[in-house]
Amino acid sequence: MRTERSPDNGRILTHLIGEIAGGNRDAFTEFYRMTSHRVFGLALRMLYSPETAEEVTQEVYLQVWSVAERFDQRLSTPIGWLMMLTHRRSVDRVRSICSATGRDIVYGRTHMDRERDVVVEAVEERHDRRAVLHCLETLTELQRETITLAYYGGLSYPDVADRLGKPVATIKSRIRGGLERLRTCLAGGDHR
CATH class of the missing domain: 1.10.1740.10 (RNA polymerase sigma factor, region 2, helix turn helix motif)
Structure with a gap:
């Protein structure tokens, strides 16, 4: 076979x-x-x-x-x-979806008839940022470092692997596991 x-x-x-x-x-x-x-x-x-x-x-x-x-x-x-x-x-496709979502958000914020509550928006944004930072702290050091380099640093998997001296498969695995852990943490809502 x-x-x-x-x-x-x-x-x-x-x-x-x-x-x-x-x-x-x-x-x-x-x-x-x-x-x-x-x-x-x-x-x-x-x-x-x-x-x-x-x-x-x-x-x-x-x-x-x-x-x-x-x-x-x-x-x-x-x-x-x-x-x-x-x-x-x-x-x-992911980039396209994110780009379209971003355009919709920008359009919605600039063309809404009601006035925005800038204070509420600032508090929500600060809370979201704090939640992401809290959840990043729950990751292993390698997961946090790989996700930071890939998503905030804009590096490809091979570039991250080169930078950290690890195999590409290890980097992919760490990123996948880290993203799953972030998703679970953010969905849990316990971000103080």
Whole structure:
């Protein structure tokens, strides 16, 4: 029985990508059948929305169809390449959602008919900042440092790994665990 990580499977996927580059729809269908659960799974873990993960999965496979000829097996495995495409699409979607949310908030604040209570807003903002700082203190030092570098410093996972001298997989794991811990802490509401 072949597993996704078996050399035979890698050769099959590489062959299918070559066929896709030539416009072979049957190869594309087989490639999708063999890999779509991995793409959807990663997108769902990153986006927390089945609907959005489905959209991103569709976008990834449209991209595979369009750029299959650019795949270079010397640089990546087929699954590695596919996961990179999925990660990039998911990050783009998160940024797009955050950007749209930010625009909506700015628009709402500047175009509301009622007057704003500046004091209440300042208190709420200070409370939110205090809650995040409190929850950051509940993380391990490595989790706090990786999240700070990635989200506040704007560094990529490989850049954070280089800076801290740790493997990329360790950095990803620490960030994922730290974000989960932050989410739990912030949802708990005990931030003094």
